[in-house]
Amino acid sequence: MLLLSPDSVVSVDAMVEAVWQGVPPATARTQVAICVAGLRKVFRAEGCGDDLITTVHPGYQLNSAGHRIDLLVLQDLVQRAEQAVGGGRTAEAAACYERALELWRGPVLEGITGRQVEDEAARLEEVRMCCQEALAELNLALGRNLEVIGSLAAAVREQPLRERARHILMRAQYLAGRRAEALETFREGRRQSVEELGLEPGAALLQLHDAILRDDPALAPPEGGPPPAPLPAIPLPPAPAAGSRPTPSFLPPNVPAFTGRAAETATLDRLLEGRAEEQPPGIGLITGVPGVGKTGLAVHWAHRVAARFPDARLYVDLCGHDGTREPTTAADVLSRFLRALGVPSEQIPADTGERTELYRSLLAGRRALVVLDNARDAAQVDPLLPGTGQCCVIVTGRQPMEQLMLRYGAVRVQLGVLPPGEAVELLGRIVPEDRIAADPEQAERLAELCDRLPLALRIAAARLASKPHWSVPHLVARLADERRRLDELSQGESQVRAGFAVSYRQxxxxxxxxxxxxxxxxxxxxxxxxxxxxxxxxxxxxxxxxxxxxxxxxxxxxxxxxxxxxxxxxxxxxxxxxxxxxxxxxxxxxxxxxxxxxxxxxxxxxxxxxxxxxxxxxxxxxxxxxxxxxxxxxxxxxxxxxxxxxxxxxxxxxxxxxxxxxxxxxxxxxxxxxxxxxxxxxxxxxxxxxxxxxxxxxxxxxxxNLRGEAAVLESLGERWIGTQYVSAAAEPLLRAQALFEQIGEEHGRALAVRSLAVLDRVQGDPASAGARLTEAVELFRAVGDLSCEAHVLGFLAQGELDLGRPDAALAYAEQAVAVARRIGETGVTAQVHFRYARVLSELERFADAERELQVVLRVVTARRDLLGSAHARLGLGETMLRRGRAAEAHAELLIALDLVGRCRTVVAEGRVGVALGRAAAALGRTGEARERLNRAAELLRAGGAERDLELAAQELAALGPAAGEAPGGDIGGV
Known part of the structure; x- marks a missing residue:
């Protein structure tokens, strides 16, 4: 501990904590004093003065004056090397790094246990690797390719996941003319990365691999000698100040391939807006279904803003929804946080409330970030909240925790699944992007099968990345089977099913x-x-x-x-x-x-x-x-x-x-x-x-089930008439009528007869239509179906109109309106008033007709009846046309055309087209009229509407032959 903090006071408490890890014996402080005395005796025997280790309250200090301490020598050499690089003195920088590396004669602090010492040993090992990589970069710039290969090959074998070292080694091998070895170095690294991490190599390695395959000229060293190598600073921490501990920073590593969540991140960013000391801390509550990425967002955001909280960055998994561990108590978390903030173990109160008071006192006036992950409820969180506005807290959990919003004004971020594009993007960040881009439809399907849930997406992507021989469609096929899907997404340590099970058990x-x-x-x-x-x-x-x-x-x-x-x-x-x-x-x-x-x-x-x-x-x-x-x-x-x-x-x-x-x-x-x-x-x-x-x-x-079959067939026939593909309606309707007659179902037979009558009219057989309608109206009266009675009377009125008998049509239309009034305003109201308006228009009572059509339009608009609205507009357009208002009619009919187009009803669209053709002709637009009528004829022929087809032919004939066409030619194919 003294050697790791030269020229700084190391308190007795810190030594006790490092040696006994929170469970010191009663004689711990005495034993520390005995050990320091023993160290002084050893150093004195080696010729060091008594001033090497001095007693300074509240502990001891190792003084470097007049003595060589490797840690300080290392710091000096690294600083000189970095300065030389900045000044373009590449050879000098390389010499400094070589001397720095010579300080190592094996693993640092080997055989010594204890969290703090082991952490420092790991940090120094990282420094050694960074120095070795920096030296290799410089030697590469100096053209010492073979030397780099010799020094890095063993290092890459020892730490195969260090991509920077592998990157330098590949470049050295390529520049030394060993192109095949460079590619093999990449393949070996990729294999280990996929097997151990489930991840493809980083972008830099992938780009270098591609460049080697292409023999990219950019890989060759520039002429005129190597420039100074641009190197990142070596992550060597400065020695701690006297009596201080390192800033507590418990954040886990950032989330790889983090994707999306821009809006949610922006919401959390608002927690950073200026808050006064006397305000409560800014609290962000991240909630969502299991696997939606709550922890990922919390950790990612915490790393983004860590620099804003220089005094402490605390993190704890509260295990509130853990399948194997009990929820962590506030007392245990507070004990850990207090020790990290410098409170000796023996000074931590036993009472949880007192621990909370001490914790809040220590954070008062400080800027600290606290991440409370996987919280069960607000009661678990409350004792862990700082007391002032300079601190910020992120809580993740599955409960809404309204108390946090009520008491502290917490901002809730409810995470949903990723949007489709971001879900596919996440897959592409884990699986080589070309595999995802090769089949975008299947990639989107894969994302949907994963519910666009980040955990499921990562699991699926990791499976693809670890199995290069699997295609995206192959995994889609495996997940498409609902009986296997959860099994496929619940392999290894990350299991979708396990996350659901924890919530379910509660x-x-x-x-x-x-x-x-x-x-x-x-x-x-x-x-x-x-x-x-x-x-x-x-x-x-x-x-x-x-x-x-x-x-x-x-x-x-x-x-x-x-x-x-x-x-x-x-x-x-x-x-x-x-x-x-x-x-x-x-x-x-x-x-x-x-x-x-x-x-x-x-x-x-x-x-x-x-x-x-x-x-x-x-x-x-x-x-x-x-x-x-x-x-x-x-x-x-x-x-x-x-x-x-x-x-x-x-x-x-x-x-x-x-x-x-x-x-x-x-x-x-x-x-x-x-x-x-x-x-x-x-x-x-x-x-x-x-x-x-x-x-x-x-x-x-x-x-x-004959009765049920007949009812469905009648509905199917209605469906085909509704779409105006009338030729397809006859078979199901005739079969329905026969079945209803077979079983003696009079109401059902009436429905089938009515639909067949409508079919007859559309197909141009008014006599058959009239006979069937007359039969149907009696049947409906017998069974008491007022709605259908009114509907059929309206059709009888239309039939009389088709035969040129408007007075008879008026009688039927008035009967239909009277029956419809007995059942109130319904969908039938619009139908019978539409027929009534047609009759009034034929009788040249145009104002009355338009009034009735406005009633129709009001009813169908309120019901959002698209086809009804189209017919109302058609009726208005035809009435306006007969009154000589061709421009108004044309505008109304264009609206009708848009509506029938959305309904996909070919005969109705054909009828509107005929009316539009007439309106265009009235406006003197003969070309448009002919085009409209020809298109209408095509639609009416496709729908089997013979009577309407004849009307279209008559209108076309009235226009006369087109330019260059012989009189009597085949107009519109009619």
């Missing part, structure tokens, strides 16, 4: 049960009522448990949906873990009952929402699947705006239909589909409609 039984059951549901997210259904508890209890799972980072809030309700989501990896626990802890009957309750709950609410939307139980038939009994007030609250509820639950409903179908719950699947069609139709979710039909149809057919 849950109360009811919270753990909800966590497991949430993963049974295929829905991407849930609201409180769904969680309550899963575990059969009251809404308030479900909300409490959900919030608790959010607090412990096993669940996340994705936001508020259109109905004003919070939505909760499990990340994929957490859901996989939850399913594992459910399979291990819950019986099959428990899991089945829980899942069925939730699925029946979706059917209950969807049925009620459909009923509210249609003004009654209209426009569909129901199955026999049992419903979940829900509170009437809850149902009213959920479906106050039925379409908004359907919109909020869309993905969950699609998932529920698929899951019910997969589980053989065919009655539930087709019934839930029927209730949800109103959303698919109104908001043009055509892919969801198709997928749900396919799933439900397969389930009903597998079960031999």
């Amino acid at each position: 849950l109360a039984p009811d919270a753990a049960r909800l966590y497991r059951r949430l993963a049974l549901l295929a829905a991407p997210d849930v609201t409180v009522w769904t969680a309550a259904a899963l575990i059969d508890v009251h809404l308030f209890e479900a909300e409490r448990l959900l919030e608790h799972l959010v607090d412990v980072q096993l669940l996340e809030v994705t936001g508020t949906d259109g109905t004003g309700r919070l939505r909760f989501r499990q990340q994929n990896l957490l859901a996989l873990f939850a399913r594992e626990r459910a399979a291990a802890e819950d019986g099959e009957d428990e899991r089945t009952q829980s899942l069925h309750r939730a699925l029946r709950g979706y059917l209950t609410v969807a049925e009620h929402a459909h009923r509210v939307e249609y003004g009654g139980d209209f426009a569909l038939i129901h199955g026999s699947a049992p419903r979940l009994e829900l509170d009437a007030l809850l149902l009213e609250e959920l479906t106050a705006d039925p379409l908004e509820w359907f919109e909020a639950e869309r993905l969950s409903l699609v998932a529920a239909i698929e899951q019910a179908a997969r589980l053989g719950l065919d009655e539930l699947a087709w019934d839930l589909l029927g209730c949800t069609v109103v959303l698919f139709r109104t908001r043009a979710y055509l892919d969801d409609w198709q997928d749900s039909c396919d799933r439900a149809l397969a389930a009903t057919r597998a079960a031999g």
Whole structure:
């Protein structure tokens, strides 16, 4: 201890601590005095004077005057070498480093144990290696390539992970004409780096390797002699000042390949803004799910700002969420911190409160950074907080720790998963970037399979880096299997599953049960009522448990949906873990009952929402699947705006239909589909409609469920008519009608007949359409379906218009409006008023027609009905055109064209195109008119709309032949 601090006082307490490591005997101070006396006797015998070791309160001092002390000689030689380099005296600098290295005659302080001595020995070993590397750089600059190879080859074998030494050796080998040896040196270093660290070599080594492969001319020494070698300063610490200890700096090494988190880092940076001494310390609370990188951000930020805290940089892992160790007590942490701050062990109070008071007293007026990692709760943290504003504290944990925000104004940083680009970037910083860049789509897929969770990403990247023969798609294929994914990401010391398990074990039984059951549901997210259904508890209890799972980072809030309700989501990896626990802890009957309750709950609410939307139980038939009994007030609250509820639950409903179908719950699947069609139709979710039909149809057919099969086929036919690809609608609708007739289902038959009538009209068969509509309206009256009755009457009005009988059409339209009024303002309101407006327009009651169309537009806009809005705009445009307002009509029809384009309905788009062609012709834009009409004809032909196709042909014929075209030519292919 005296030799390590020449010309500085070393206190007796410091010697006691170094020798006995915190557990000194009662006679420790006496033994120190005896040892010092013995040392003086030995030195005196060797001819040293009594002034070599002197007694200076509170200990002893080794004086260098007149004596050679290797540590001081080393410091002097290093300083002279660095000055020579700065002055361009390369040979002189090399000579100084050679003399410095000659001071070593083996490992420093070999055989002496004790933390402080061992730390100093390690530091001096680092100095030796830095000197050796500096000397090699200088010799390389002096052209002594073979000498460098001889001195560094052994050093690189002893410490294979020192990349600077390997870099110098490779350059020396290359300059000596040993190109193959240089490449082998790189390969050996890369192998050891990947095997021991799971990391590729650093950028400097990779660039040198590439340069050697290319025989880069820049590697050759410059002509005219070597310049002085630019060398970093040797990390030789100055001897401590009298009576002082080194500044406590407990920070672990910085995080390699740290990526992203710019916004979070900026938030923490605000803790550094000027704080008065009397203010509380700046406290940053970093929370997030296991593996999201809380510790990484804390350590990275601490290293960034360490220079701002010259008095102490303290760090401790509080083991608050550790699978193998008990949480660290505040008393133990305070004992460690106090010793680091210079308090002798025997002066540390036994009482925790008194230790906190002493700790805060020592930090008063000092600038200290304290990192409290992996905290369990605020109670564990509170005694470790400094008392003044000059200090800064970073806390990481999984609990929200509201007390820290309330009492001290802590700033919370809630870490989420990395954005897609940064997740891929992190992979590329660990795996050679060319492997990631070679297949960017698979790299993005890999990041998603890791939930873009930094821990999982690092594990996956380390596996790729350690296995150069694996491609990114190969690892993606391994992770794609949900049954293996957690196994793949839980190998070695870093385990995703282990991190989840620690949080899970700390849950109360009811919270753990909800966590497991949430993963049974295929829905991407849930609201409180769904969680309550899963575990059969009251809404308030479900909300409490959900919030608790959010607090412990096993669940996340994705936001508020259109109905004003919070939505909760499990990340994929957490859901996989939850399913594992459910399979291990819950019986099959428990899991089945829980899942069925939730699925029946979706059917209950969807049925009620459909009923509210249609003004009654209209426009569909129901199955026999049992419903979940829900509170009437809850149902009213959920479906106050039925379409908004359907919109909020869309993905969950699609998932529920698929899951019910997969589980053989065919009655539930087709019934839930029927209730949800109103959303698919109104908001043009055509892919969801198709997928749900396919799933439900397969389930009903597998079960031999004729009624369910017929209902799904009728819905599928509606879907094809809705998209206006009418040719695809006939087969499912005819099959549905036949099945309904076979089983005697009159309401279902009425629905199929109505859809077939619509199909007839679109395909240009008004007689068949009229007959079917007349049959359908009687059937709907018989079963009491007012909504469909009004809808069919509106179509009968349109049929009479098509036949040129506007007076008869008016009678049907007025009947339709009257029936619609009996059920309130619903989606049917817009349809019947649209037909009514068409009739009024034909009767040249244009003002009345526009008024009715404004009613339509108000209703469909409120419902966000894209296709309905398109038809309303089309009706307005056609009415304006008939009134001679061609410019206004053209503008209105352009809006309609945009809307139908978003709905992907070819016949509707064709109809708008015909109207636009007429408007362009009225404005004298013949070229535009012809282009619009030709495009419309193509769309109408593709959709099988024969009647509309004839109208397009008539409009084209009215324009006359295009320039250069013979009269009577094939216009628009019609």
